[in-house]
Amino acid sequence: MKKRTLTTETKAKILKSAADILRMHGGLAGDRICQDWSGSPAENPKRLFSDSERDDIEYNHQIDNSGLGDYIEGYDGFGDEMAVSFTMADALSDMADEYS
Numbered sequence: 001m002k003k004r005t006l007t008t009e010t011k012a013k014i015l016k017s018a019a020d021i022l023r024m025h026g027g028l029a030g031d032r033i034c035q036d037w038s039g040s041p042a043e044n045p046k047r048l049f050s051d052s053e054r055d056d057i058e059y060n061h062q063i064d065n066s067g068l069g070d071y072i073e074g075y076d077g078f079g080d081e082m083a084v085s086f087t088m089a090d091a092l093s094d095m096a097d098e099y100s
Contacts, residue, residue, distance in 0.1 A: 001063050003094070004056045010049070014057065014091045017045035021085055037079050045088070046078040054078055060094060061087040 006014075024039055037044050046054070054076055062071035065086070077083035 001068060003060045003063055006053075006056060006060070006091075006094075010053050010056070011091075011095055013048045013053070014088060014095065017048055017084075018088045018092055020045060021081070021088060024081075037081060044078070045084060046076070049078070051076070057087055057091055061090045064090045064093075 020043060024043060041047065049057070051074075055074060058075060058077060059068075059071060062068050077087060
């Protein structure tokens with residue numbers, strides 16, 4: 001399966017979002033039951049990406065996660081801290097692969 005190409009602008013947004021998530025999780029580590037977004041809307045990485053960009057990022061993640069078996073076009077996991085963490089981690093890995 002061929003992954004979709006992300007624009008340089010989208011890649012920069014992924015890095016910014018990952019930094020926000022890491023800072024938030026560093027401050028909120030603990031026993032949490034619900035993974036729904038707990039930060040303010042201004043901290044949600046969803047604000048940085050268009051619907052199309054989020055779908056491309058999710059598509060690429062689902063190639064790694066399930067061979068696209070779990071991909072649902074238009075599904076937006078950016079409201080779930082756990083899901084977006086894995087999605088961003090995969091995007092960062094793909095970006096690192098491009099630059100190595």
